[in-house]
Amino acid sequence: MSLSQLARTIAESPTLKLNETAALLKDKGEPVIHLGGGEPKSKAPLDAIVAAAGLLQTGEVRYTPADGIPALKAAIVRYTEEHYDRMVRPENVIVSSGAKQSIMVMLHAILNPKEEVIFPVPYWVSYPEMVKLAGGVPVPVTARDGRFEPTVEEIAEAVGSYTKAIILNSPNNPSGVVYSDDFVAGVVELCEKRDLYLIMDDTYNRLIFDGRAPTNCYRFTRDQNMDTSKLVVVNCVSKMYAMTGFRIGWAVGARDLIRVMTNIQSQETSGAATPSQYAALGALNGVQSSIESLRLTLENNRNVMLKRLGTLEGLHVTQPGGTFYCFPDFSAYEKDSQKLSRFLLEKVRVVTVPGKEFGMEGHLRLSYCGAQKDITEGVERIKWALDPNAPNELFLGDRKVVRDWI
Numbered sequence: 001m002s003l004s005q006l007a008r009t010i011a012e013s014p015t016l017k018l019n020e021t022a023a024l025l026k027d028k029g030e031p032v033i034h035l036g037g038g039e040p041k042s043k044a045p046l047d048a049i050v051a052a053a054g055l056l057q058t059g060e061v062r063y064t065p066a067d068g069i070p071a072l073k074a075a076i077v078r079y080t081e082e083h084y085d086r087m088v089r090p091e092n093v094i095v096s097s098g099a100k101q102s103i104m105v106m107l108h109a110i111l112n113p114k115e116e117v118i119f120p121v122p123y124w125v126s127y128p129e130m131v132k133l134a135g136g137v138p139v140p141v142t143a144r145d146g147r148f149e150p151t152v153e154e155i156a157e158a159v160g161s162y163t164k165a166i167i168l169n170s171p172n173n174p175s176g177v178v179y180s181d182d183f184v185a186g187v188v189e190l191c192e193k194r195d196l197y198l199i200m201d202d203t204y205n206r207l208i209f210d211g212r213a214p215t216n217c218y219r220f221t222r223d224q225n226m227d228t229s230k231l232v233v234v235n236c237v238s239k240m241y242a243m244t245g246f247r248i249g250w251a252v253g254a255r256d257l258i259r260v261m262t263n264i265q266s267q268e269t270s271g272a273a274t275p276s277q278y279a280a281l282g283a284l285n286g287v288q289s290s291i292e293s294l295r296l297t298l299e300n301n302r303n304v305m306l307k308r309l310g311t312l313e314g315l316h317v318t319q320p321g322g323t324f325y326c327f328p329d330f331s332a333y334e335k336d337s338q339k340l341s342r343f344l345l346e347k348v349r350v351v352t353v354p355g356k357e358f359g360m361e362g363h364l365r366l367s368y369c370g371a372q373k374d375i376t377e378g379v380e381r382i383k384w385a386l387d388p389n390a391p392n393e394l395f396l397g398d399r400k401v402v403r404d405w406i
């Protein structure tokens with residue numbers, strides 16, 4: 001088959017692949033516990049369903065403006081004012097098919113071949129591939145002290161003549177870490193000083209724990225003019241409203257940039273699916289209590305997971321401040337994260353995501369977006385598989401597994 005050079009460099013999304021593997025095994029009746037998931041298990045808000053159903057019932061489901069229906073853009077303008085204390089206009093907003101597409105059209109809009117995009121390690125699996133798809137070069141920055149938040153100086157050291165943008169994702173997928181205000185402020189200042197775009201991927205910023213408030217990057221900007229600032233804030237309904245399948249996200253940025261992003265999006269997809277836009281509108285304008293109830297559930301789940309993980313000797317876990325992921329360091333047991341992840345799936349049927357996919361070997365990403373009983377049992381199975389002093393047998397459902405390794 002004759003494929004483009006670019007296509008040959010792009011890897012499959014490992015997290016979507018794992019979802020497939022878990023679903024296939026479950027279909028075969030395997031007692032799989034999925035700690036690799038990336039979506040809340042709660043239902044979409046009723047207001048979202050009613051709004052989408054209302055449109056569907058008319059039978060008239062048409063194209064919309066490529067940057068989104070005016071009512072949804074107006075709701076996003078209000079959201080930005082309420083949660084970022086920032087007045088923006090509809091021309092500063094583009095609605096896309098998920099946060100992923102907003103970031104993708106942004107990268108297409110700003111990158112020339114070989115220009116670089118910097119992001120901290122660990123990073124969301126898709127950033128390197130998305131940057132490559134847009135013809136750019138991904139530049140991951142690892143903290144020298146091994147923490148999940150590099151210093152501003154470390155980020156600054158990676159900036160060169162080809163650097164075009166920096167992406168920050170806080171709270172972070174996969175570590176759950178909420179970057180400090182000082183770090184975010186320092187990166188905002190660095191971008192303004194070096195004339196770089198800054199993409200704030202705020203996909204998880206309503207799912208924050210321990211009474212902490214989400215970081216508002218606009219607080220740190222010197223350039224208060226929306227239309228000259230190179231700061232772009234990306235959000236979506238996917239995680240906060242448990243609406244991953246609706247595929248609605250958005251970006252807020254300078255009017256001229258948003259116009260170019262809209263041109264690109266109009267040629268790629270003509271815009272986000274209309275029923276999904278109505279659903280997102282319903283969610284944003286409707287009763288907001290589902291976010292707090294999801295946030296509380298996740299905080300509780302995090303506590304359960306941390307408590308269980310605390311019983312694994314030699315495991316190093318940084319407490320997540322948000323999201324529904326944690327990213328323990330398993331290198332005391334196995335340094336090769338892909339090998340470890342395969343081993344856990346094969347022996348005890350627990351799905352995890354190898355840290356290597358996020359730029360950090362030795363770690364596994366474990367999700368706590370599922371049922372507490374799965375979190376508890378999943379970690380118990382991992383512990384049993386790794387602890388040489390554990391009993392010789394374990395039941396997975398009604399199947400007995402006998403240790404034939406350590």
Ligand code: PLP
Nearest residue numbers: 098099100124173203236238249
């Ligand atoms: N950004 C981060 C950090 C994510 O983890 C995800 C999804 O997992 C996205 C963006 C994509 O969100 P959406 O499903 O709205 O495209």
